[in-house]
Every structure is written in structure tokens, then in C-alpha cells.
Amino acid sequence: MSGASSDASTLANPRELDLGLPVSYLAEGRSVASWLFTTDHKRIAILYALSITFFFFIGGAAATLVRLELFTPEGNIVGADTYNKLFSLHGIVMVWFFLIPSIPTTMGNFLLPLMIGARDLAFPKLNLISWYLNMAGGLLTLAAVLAGGIDTGWTFYVPYSTVFSNTFVTLAVLGVFVSGFSTIATGVNFIATVHYLRAPGMTWFRLPLFVWAMYTTSLIFVLATPVLALTLVLVIAERTFNLPIFDPARGGDPILFQHLFWFYSHPAVYIMILPAMGVISEVITCYARRRIFGYSFMVYALVAIAVIGFFTWGHHMFTSGMSPFAALVFSFLSFIVAVPSAIKVFNWTATLYRGQIGFESPMLYALGFLGLFTMGGLTGLFLASVPIDVHVQDTYFVVAHFHYIMVGASVSAYFAGLHFWWPKVTGRMYPESWARFAALLMFFGFNLTFFPQFIAGYLGMPRRYYTYPPEFQVWNVLSSSGAAVLAVAYLMPLGYLTWSLFFGGRALNDPWNATGLEWRTTSPPPRQNFFGNPQVLAPPYDYHPEATPPGDEPRIAEKGALT
Amino acid sequence: MLDALIPAFLRPESASVQAAKVDAIFIGLLLISSAIVLLVVGLVVTFAIRYRRGSSAKRGEMPTIVSREFEVGWTAATLFIFVFIFWWAASVEIGAFSPPKDAIEIHVVGKQWMWKTQGPSGTREINELHVPVGAPVRLLLTSQDVIHSFYVPAFRLKRDALPYQQTETWFQATKTGTYHLLCTEYCGTDHSRMVGRIIVMEPQDYAQWLTRQPERDGLAELGARLFSERGCSGCHNAGSKVHAPSLAGIWNQSVPLEGGRTATVDEAYVRDSILQPERDVVAGYEPIMPSYEGKLSDGEIQALTAYIRHGTDRFDLIGSLNLAPAQNICAPGQTPPESAPNQSLRSPAMVPGAPASGDTPP
Incomplete structure (x- = not known):
């Protein structure tokens, strides 16, 4: 794969920048307005990065209080109602204002056009609108929190949310509803971009897997989010206008709500994990210096997960009284959707074979992802088995399982990508040893937090419990201790990455010696992304298909290759 | 192993x-x-x-x-x-889906934030349930407000209790002891305090425990009384002038409906017929019955259902009301004591271990 520029690594040389090359996107206007009214996909990505970081720490603060409260079996830090509002806040903010937008709207926004050789997304203004919609939704939900909170949990189960709860459900639900439009706009934008703006030679089967991941995620955005939006409208209608919709006292069916809700919310889990899989495919190939093992199978697996993921929602409802035969059908489909995930794990592992593996921080996060995703995926099989699910449904086993996928895997991948593309996005290098330490600490803290929850769950501790039987305390103490470690590990990147913005060394254009088109421009890239018209001549991950020669490695700062 | x-x-x-x-x-x-x-x-x-x-490992193509x-x-x-x-x-x-026919029936009602259980002889408990070891127990669950979930970790048993609907599940305890009963569907402020105990007893102890319970009407007795008090009998009794189907002996039978469909008379059908009578009208009858939506509580509907199940014609209200529970309860696996003279007056379903449908009262 080659861009028009001859030797990319020399372009970051300050002397060459004097030759009249365009300034980076960061230097094009420094006023606040130039950020708030930008249509540059890269700047919008930064806006998203700021907002999801803000929401991540709000959700994290709520989680910290929840874990603190659960340190002892009795309630002693907050009241029962406050506790219920805290875990609801944690779930709503983390799902809709951090996890779902996380990788697509930051790395996806920034990299999708770069990776396919485009100058921007297909609809730059729509892209900006989507950020404003996301912020509007987030602020509405935060307003609900400030007004007094919401205590329904992130699942908004009726009739509790529509008839019984006397908290600020409507406001919070409205926030999620509005943010849904943001998601749909992003999805439409990505789909159009991938279809119409690929550079010459960038055929479908030359797309980097990250682009495929964005594309499949966008399909889910566009197909599933409207269902959630309408369901939430119905909740608001019943709650605000007293229309009989789900209320069983007036002939409604609360189970209908669950079907509609999970029809969105199960695919939403794949919205969170598919982008992570895309990131990992980029990172592992780069640091193993190998072509991805089984590229076409990786693509088919992404598509299969996106499609089959739409037919497994019923496994959230095995205990709700559904017909046992329906339960078995959903159970079967849930086992089937695990197969493509397993294929991906095996392919990543096989990619390491005969590589020149380096352990820079993005790779440490990626290897962590591999382990945590395997754990999360396999425990999914337990939950897909109806008799086991009946026992562990709505216990901490489920909590542990989905945190392994959504936090262990997705957030690890988010940090892998953040470190991997940080030099490209900011033009600065972060302190590598700090980053490695944070990666290891995060892996350790995560396992200490969530592995004990598998045990507590199988022993029978229900989720969303403010007080709990004392025999579960040992597991909760372990878990809360892990949460403290995890909190430190999450705060560390905030510190050293911010530090690097001001004091980090200047980054090379291609510090990792990677192959993607995004590395064939300056770090940070100019507004127009590329200096010429990129043309694609080779398949992705063109890292030594025959054998990896010794001496082929990333040109990181301490090796002295910095310009 | x-x-x-x-x-x-x-x-x-x-x-x-x-x-x-x-x-x-x-x-x-x-x-x-x-x-x-x-x-x-x-x-x-x-x-x-x-x-x-x-x-230095070899790396080839x-x-x-x-x-x-x-x-x-x-x-x-x-x-x-x-x-x-x-x-x-x-x-x-x-x-494991279908409970054995002879299972003891327990009605469970969840409400914010307690579990109410009612055993076969009308024994009512709050946040507790006593059951004999070794006997299959069938749970019929409903809720008075929001969705709850009945969870007994030691039995690997969980089933949601839904408002205005009935769900069911069953278990067979194998060990005596006291086990957690937990609510696992988030239901508001005191969700985590909606907990109770399942007490599994030896059959003899269970029978003894039953004798110590205050005498109460069984569910079917209550249903029988409601059947006349609420005016059901005015139309559905055999001698009635109003053209309404007799309910005698229809439990588990298939009945023809308007439009050539059929329905099996079970909990769901009886419930629907009380709340939405115009929906599944029996073939040959006019849709004249008014809806009892909002006029009957969940517990009352359960009682009426229990009464219809036992058979409106065979149910001896007077006989069973005069009966002390102690005399005819026998634990599963035991033969009823000879000294229980009024055994025959008791509906078989009232006896743990006896067939629930009770075809042949002696």
C-alpha cells in the first residue's frame, strides 16, 4: 500500500514543514468557534473524545461509590434509593454515552476516512450534528441526575419505569432517545463513506479490518437503534401522557417491552465489541509484524456476528416465562453466534505465529483484550445454556460476564487504539514505560474486580442489591479492592497522555512502521488528510507475508529514530 | 464425583x-x-x-x-x-420443564417488597415457604405491582413473577434445611430486602408444622365462596336460566370456541375468560359475560381458578370447611392414617402427594 508521498518518515521533519506543506488539522484555527463549528472529521473525533472521557469519569465515579457501598453487606455509605440511582446512572451513562460512542465516534471518525484514503466523511455537517445530538442527549440525562436521579436501572423495565418509579425517568429516557439519533447519523455517515469514498484500488477485500468493523457496527446502528428509540417513546408516552401501552393493569404486556428493548440492546453489545475487534486486528498485526491470519474469515466473522446478533435477544428473558421451545431456539442461536467470535480469537492467536513480536503498550492492551475477551465469550456459553442461565440470570455472574466483554475487552481495545494512534492524532509520543505499567495494572485490576463476581454470582448473589447476605462479603471485598486498583489504572492514562500533549516528543509520521494508509500522511494529518491522491496497490497488513526479517520493528522514540 | x-x-x-x-x-x-x-x-x-x-526462532512462509x-x-x-x-x-x-402430576401446588404473590405464599391447605406465609423434602412442588407465581423474580439459589430455581399474569415452575428438594429466597428482578427501593427463607422439612415435621398453622380456608374453598358471592353461580350453575356454559368438570378439557378454534381449560384460559370474556367465547354461547377486570384481585382470581380446577360439581364446600387440616394431611410417601374419617371430603389436591387433578374421589 503506498501513498503519493515518497518517504513518509521524513515529512515530520520541521525543516521540510517549512517547504510550504499544509499545516496540521490542529493548527487550522485555534479559536473555540473553530472547534465547535468544525466539519473536519478529525476535530469532531476530538470533540467526541472529550465528551466520552467526561462521561466515562462520571460513570466511573458512580461505579466507585457502588463498589464502596458493597464493601460491607449492610448499607452504610448511601441510602437504598441513592444506591439504586447510582447503579442506574452508572449503567445509563456508561452504555449510551461512553461505550456505544467510544470507539466508533472517536477512532472511527478520525481514522475511517484516513484508512480508505478519503478527505472527510461523506456528510461532514451531519457528523457535527451527531456530536451535538450526543451532547444534548448526555446533558438531558445529566439534568435528570441533577434533578434527583433515576432509579430504574439502565434497562428501564416496565411497569416499574412507567407506573411505579417516582424519579426523573422521562428526562433520562429522553436523553437516551436523543442520543439515538446521533448514533443513527454516525451509522449512515460511515456506511455512505465506505461505499462511496474509497480511494482508487481500495477494494472491499483490501479494507483494513477496522473499516470492516466500523461498517458492520454502522449497520447495527442503523437497523437496531430505531427500535430502541420507538420503545423509549412508548415509555415516555405511558409515563407522561398516561397512555395504556405496557401497563398490565390496563391490558398491556410488560414482556413486550423486554422483547423490544433487548431487540436493540443485544445487538448493542455487538456495537460495543465489533469496533474493539477492529482495533485489535490493526494492533496485533503491527506488533507481530505479520499479515492477519485468514483475512477473509475475519471479515465473514464480523458480518456473521452482526447478522446473527440480531436473532439472539431472547436469551435475556429465559426466566420471564417464555415458552421453553422459544428459549431453546434463542439458546441455540446464542451458541451459534459464539462461533465467529471463537474464529476471531483463533485467528489473532495464529497471527502471532512466526512473527517478530514486540511488547509496546498497545500490544500489551491487545494481548490483555485477547485473554479477557476469551473469558467473557466463554462465560457467555454458560449463559446461553438455559438451565445454567436460570440459575445465574440477574446475578453477579451476568454482571461479571458483560463487564468482561464490555469493559475488559472493549475498554482494553479502546486503550490499545488510543495509544496506537495517539502519535497520529496528536503528533506527540506518550511515555512508553508509564503506558506499559498502566496496561498491566489495568489487566490486573480488572481481573481482581470482576473475577470474584463470577464466583459470587454462581453462589447466588443477585445483582442490583444494596444489602446482601453476609456470606458473599469476601467476594465483594475482593471486587471492591480490585475496583480501587482499576480506578488508578484508568486515571493514569488521563495523566500521562495529557502530559504528552505538552511535553511528549514529536511523533514520526509512522512511528510503529505500520502499513495502513493513515500512516502515509503527517502526524498530525493536515485538514485535507493527504498531500496527493492516495492509491492502493496491495492488500492490507502487508507485513512480510513470506517471513519476518530480523530488524523490522517500530521506530519508537527511545530507539533514537525520532526526527 | x-x-x-x-x-x-x-x-x-x-x-x-x-x-x-x-x-x-x-x-x-x-x-x-x-x-x-x-x-x-x-x-x-x-x-x-x-x-x-x-x-532466533525460524520464521518461514x-x-x-x-x-x-x-x-x-x-x-x-x-x-x-x-x-x-x-x-x-x-x-x-x-x-425438567413439566412438573410431575402429583406436585404440591404453592401460590406465590410478589409485591413491593415481600413474598406471599399460600400452600395447598390454605397455609399462608410471608417471606417464608415450608415444603417437605422429596416431594415435587409446583409454584404458580404472580405479582401485585412490578415484575419480581423468585430465586432460590440452592435449588438453581428462578422464575419471574409478572403482574396480571401467571407463570409457573417447580422443584423437588433433596435436602432438609433453610435456604435463601431472593428477589432477582430489580423492583425498587427495597429490592435487596425482598428476601425470605425456604424451609425444607422431613415429611413428618412438615405434617406437624401444618397442624400448627391456624386453620384457614383453602384456596378452592375461598373460590367456591367467591363463585356465589360475586354472582358467577347465577349464570354458570346448572339450573340457571341464563345461557352460560357449565363449568363442571371442564378442567384440562378441550372446549370448542367461536370460529372453529379450540382451547384447553387451564389457568391462563380461566384467567382470560374472567378478565376478557369476549375474547374466547365458547361455541354456541352469546358474548354476554361482563369483564371482571379491576373487580377481582389476583388472589381472588387464583381462588376461583383453584375452585374450577377442583370441579364445581364435586366440591363439597360444607364438608371441607368443617374439616380440621390436621386430620387429613399426609406427607408424601406415607399412607394416610386410618383415623382420618373425613378423608373423602377433602379434595385430593389438598393432600400433598395426591394427584392434582383428582379424578376419583372415593
């Missing part, structure tokens, strides 16, 4: 027939999963060491044919393993 693989403090209490089966699948899955984790982690670590940057064969191989292998686990779990589930 598989249990031995897991240290005792990691094993949840196991006290029902289903619990042993669930644990068997769980341990099987645990072994398979551990093997897969060991395989993946083992390979990653091996590769990471052997092919670390600058190591891989023929593409190997890649394809590997892909097809491990796709097929995973698919096979996953379908096998599915089949194993599904067979356990199907086998």
Missing part, C-alpha cells in the same frame, strides 16, 4: 433434583472452557516467547492451503463443541 473438582467454599448449596443436573452441566462447561482458555493462553504465551522480537484448512478445521470443531453443549443443556431443560 465431578463435585470433588471444586473446593467446598466455591460450591453453592445444592438441595434440589435440578441443582445436581445444573451443576453437572456447569462443571462440564467449566472443563471445556478451561481447556479452551489454556489452549489460547498457552499458544499466545508460547508464540510471544518463541517469536519475540529478535529471537506458511502455505496458504494450511491457512484455509486450519480455518475450516477450527470452525468445524468449535461449531461441534458448541452444538454439543447446547444439546446437553437443552435436554436437561426439556426434561
Whole structure:
């Protein structure tokens, strides 16, 4: 794969920048307005990065209080109602204002056009609108929190949310509803971009897997989010206008709500994990210096997960009284959707074979992802088995399982990508040893937090419990201790990455010696992304298909290759 | 024997027939999963060491044919393993779906934030349920407000209690003792305090415990009284002038409906017929019955249902009301004591261990 520029690594040389090359996107206007009214996909990505970081720490603060409260079996830090509002806040903010937008709207926004050789997304203004919609939704939900909170949990189960709860459900639900439009706009934008703006030679089967991941995620955005939006409208209608919709006292069916809700919310889990899989495919190939093992199978697996993921929602409802035969059908489909995930794990592992593996921080996060995703995926099989699910449904086993996928895997991948593309996005290098330490600490803290929850769950501790039987305390103490470690590990990147913005060394254009088109421009890239018209001549991950020669490695700062 | 693989403090209490089966699948899955984790982690670590940057390990080209064969191989292998686990779990589930015919019936009502249970002879408890060991127990659940979920970890048993609907499940305890009853569907402020105890007793102790309960009307007796008080009998009794179907002996029978459909008379059908009578009208009758939506509580509908199940013609209201419960309760597996003279007056379903449908009262 080659861009028009001859030797990319020399372009970051300050002397060459004097030759009249365009300034980076960061230097094009420094006023606040130039950020708030930008249509540059890269700047919008930064806006998203700021907002999801803000929401991540709000959700994290709520989680910290929840874990603190659960340190002892009795309630002693907050009241029962406050506790219920805290875990609801944690779930709503983390799902809709951090996890779902996380990788697509930051790395996806920034990299999708770069990776396919485009100058921007297909609809730059729509892209900006989507950020404003996301912020509007987030602020509405935060307003609900400030007004007094919401205590329904992130699942908004009726009739509790529509008839019984006397908290600020409507406001919070409205926030999620509005943010849904943001998601749909992003999805439409990505789909159009991938279809119409690929550079010459960038055929479908030359797309980097990250682009495929964005594309499949966008399909889910566009197909599933409207269902959630309408369901939430119905909740608001019943709650605000007293229309009989789900209320069983007036002939409604609360189970209908669950079907509609999970029809969105199960695919939403794949919205969170598919982008992570895309990131990992980029990172592992780069640091193993190998072509991805089984590229076409990786693509088919992404598509299969996106499609089959739409037919497994019923496994959230095995205990709700559904017909046992329906339960078995959903159970079967849930086992089937695990197969493509397993294929991906095996392919990543096989990619390491005969590589020149380096352990820079993005790779440490990626290897962590591999382990945590395997754990999360396999425990999914337990939950897909109806008799086991009946026992562990709505216990901490489920909590542990989905945190392994959504936090262990997705957030690890988010940090892998953040470190991997940080030099490209900011033009600065972060302190590598700090980053490695944070990666290891995060892996350790995560396992200490969530592995004990598998045990507590199988022993029978229900989720969303403010007080709990004392025999579960040992597991909760372990878990809360892990949460403290995890909190430190999450705060560390905030510190050293911010530090690097001001004091980090200047980054090379291609510090990792990677192959993607995004590395064939300056770090940070100019507004127009590329200096010429990129043309694609080779398949992705063109890292030594025959054998990896010794001496082929990333040109990181301490090796002295910095310009 | 598989249990031995897991240290005792990691094993949840196991006290029902289903619990042993669930644990068997769980341990099987645990072994398979551990093997897969060991395989993946083992390979990653091996590769990471052997092919670390600058190591002298041989790195050659891989023929593409190997890649394809590997892909097809491990796709097929995973698919096979996953379908096998599915089949194993599904067979356990199907086998455990239908309760035995002679199960003791317990009605459970969840409300914010307590569990109310009612046993076969009308014994009512709050946040507690006494059951005999070894006897199958069928639970009929409903809720008065929001969705709750009835969870007994030691039995590996969980079923949601839905408002205005009835769900059911069953268990058979294998060990005496006291076990947690927990609510596992988030239901508001005191969700975590909506907890209780399941007390599994020896059959003799259970029979003794029953005798100590204050005498109460059974559910069907209550239903019989409601049947006349609420005016059901005005139309549905045999001698009535109003053209309404007789309810005698219709339980579990198939009835023809308007439009050529048929329905089986069960809890759901009776419930629907009381609340939405115009929906499934029996063939040959006019849709003249008014809806009792909002006029009957859930408990009253349960009572009416119980009455219809026992058979409106065969139910001896007077006889059963005059009966002291102690005289005719016998624990499962025991023969009724000879000294129980009024045995025949009691509906068979009132006796634990007797057939629930009670075809032939002597």
C-alpha cells in the first residue's frame, strides 16, 4: 500500500514543514468557534473524545461509590434509593454515552476516512450534528441526575419505569432517545463513506479490518437503534401522557417491552465489541509484524456476528416465562453466534505465529483484550445454556460476564487504539514505560474486580442489591479492592497522555512502521488528510507475508529514530 | 464425583433434583472452557516467547492451503463443541420443564417488597415457604405491582413473577434445611430486602408444622365462596336460566370456541375468560359475560381458578370447611392414617402427594 508521498518518515521533519506543506488539522484555527463549528472529521473525533472521557469519569465515579457501598453487606455509605440511582446512572451513562460512542465516534471518525484514503466523511455537517445530538442527549440525562436521579436501572423495565418509579425517568429516557439519533447519523455517515469514498484500488477485500468493523457496527446502528428509540417513546408516552401501552393493569404486556428493548440492546453489545475487534486486528498485526491470519474469515466473522446478533435477544428473558421451545431456539442461536467470535480469537492467536513480536503498550492492551475477551465469550456459553442461565440470570455472574466483554475487552481495545494512534492524532509520543505499567495494572485490576463476581454470582448473589447476605462479603471485598486498583489504572492514562500533549516528543509520521494508509500522511494529518491522491496497490497488513526479517520493528522514540 | 473438582467454599448449596443436573452441566462447561482458555493462553504465551522480537526462532512462509484448512478445521470443531453443549443443556431443560402430576401446588404473590405464599391447605406465609423434602412442588407465581423474580439459589430455581399474569415452575428438594429466597428482578427501593427463607422439612415435621398453622380456608374453598358471592353461580350453575356454559368438570378439557378454534381449560384460559370474556367465547354461547377486570384481585382470581380446577360439581364446600387440616394431611410417601374419617371430603389436591387433578374421589 503506498501513498503519493515518497518517504513518509521524513515529512515530520520541521525543516521540510517549512517547504510550504499544509499545516496540521490542529493548527487550522485555534479559536473555540473553530472547534465547535468544525466539519473536519478529525476535530469532531476530538470533540467526541472529550465528551466520552467526561462521561466515562462520571460513570466511573458512580461505579466507585457502588463498589464502596458493597464493601460491607449492610448499607452504610448511601441510602437504598441513592444506591439504586447510582447503579442506574452508572449503567445509563456508561452504555449510551461512553461505550456505544467510544470507539466508533472517536477512532472511527478520525481514522475511517484516513484508512480508505478519503478527505472527510461523506456528510461532514451531519457528523457535527451527531456530536451535538450526543451532547444534548448526555446533558438531558445529566439534568435528570441533577434533578434527583433515576432509579430504574439502565434497562428501564416496565411497569416499574412507567407506573411505579417516582424519579426523573422521562428526562433520562429522553436523553437516551436523543442520543439515538446521533448514533443513527454516525451509522449512515460511515456506511455512505465506505461505499462511496474509497480511494482508487481500495477494494472491499483490501479494507483494513477496522473499516470492516466500523461498517458492520454502522449497520447495527442503523437497523437496531430505531427500535430502541420507538420503545423509549412508548415509555415516555405511558409515563407522561398516561397512555395504556405496557401497563398490565390496563391490558398491556410488560414482556413486550423486554422483547423490544433487548431487540436493540443485544445487538448493542455487538456495537460495543465489533469496533474493539477492529482495533485489535490493526494492533496485533503491527506488533507481530505479520499479515492477519485468514483475512477473509475475519471479515465473514464480523458480518456473521452482526447478522446473527440480531436473532439472539431472547436469551435475556429465559426466566420471564417464555415458552421453553422459544428459549431453546434463542439458546441455540446464542451458541451459534459464539462461533465467529471463537474464529476471531483463533485467528489473532495464529497471527502471532512466526512473527517478530514486540511488547509496546498497545500490544500489551491487545494481548490483555485477547485473554479477557476469551473469558467473557466463554462465560457467555454458560449463559446461553438455559438451565445454567436460570440459575445465574440477574446475578453477579451476568454482571461479571458483560463487564468482561464490555469493559475488559472493549475498554482494553479502546486503550490499545488510543495509544496506537495517539502519535497520529496528536503528533506527540506518550511515555512508553508509564503506558506499559498502566496496561498491566489495568489487566490486573480488572481481573481482581470482576473475577470474584463470577464466583459470587454462581453462589447466588443477585445483582442490583444494596444489602446482601453476609456470606458473599469476601467476594465483594475482593471486587471492591480490585475496583480501587482499576480506578488508578484508568486515571493514569488521563495523566500521562495529557502530559504528552505538552511535553511528549514529536511523533514520526509512522512511528510503529505500520502499513495502513493513515500512516502515509503527517502526524498530525493536515485538514485535507493527504498531500496527493492516495492509491492502493496491495492488500492490507502487508507485513512480510513470506517471513519476518530480523530488524523490522517500530521506530519508537527511545530507539533514537525520532526526527 | 465431578463435585470433588471444586473446593467446598466455591460450591453453592445444592438441595434440589435440578441443582445436581445444573451443576453437572456447569462443571462440564467449566472443563471445556478451561481447556479452551489454556489452549489460547498457552499458544499466545508460547508464540510471544518463541517469536519475540529478535529471537532466533525460524520464521518461514506458511502455505496458504494450511491457512484455509486450519480455518475450516477450527470452525468445524468449535461449531461441534458448541452444538454439543447446547444439546446437553437443552435436554436437561426439556426434561425438567413439566412438573410431575402429583406436585404440591404453592401460590406465590410478589409485591413491593415481600413474598406471599399460600400452600395447598390454605397455609399462608410471608417471606417464608415450608415444603417437605422429596416431594415435587409446583409454584404458580404472580405479582401485585412490578415484575419480581423468585430465586432460590440452592435449588438453581428462578422464575419471574409478572403482574396480571401467571407463570409457573417447580422443584423437588433433596435436602432438609433453610435456604435463601431472593428477589432477582430489580423492583425498587427495597429490592435487596425482598428476601425470605425456604424451609425444607422431613415429611413428618412438615405434617406437624401444618397442624400448627391456624386453620384457614383453602384456596378452592375461598373460590367456591367467591363463585356465589360475586354472582358467577347465577349464570354458570346448572339450573340457571341464563345461557352460560357449565363449568363442571371442564378442567384440562378441550372446549370448542367461536370460529372453529379450540382451547384447553387451564389457568391462563380461566384467567382470560374472567378478565376478557369476549375474547374466547365458547361455541354456541352469546358474548354476554361482563369483564371482571379491576373487580377481582389476583388472589381472588387464583381462588376461583383453584375452585374450577377442583370441579364445581364435586366440591363439597360444607364438608371441607368443617374439616380440621390436621386430620387429613399426609406427607408424601406415607399412607394416610386410618383415623382420618373425613378423608373423602377433602379434595385430593389438598393432600400433598395426591394427584392434582383428582379424578376419583372415593
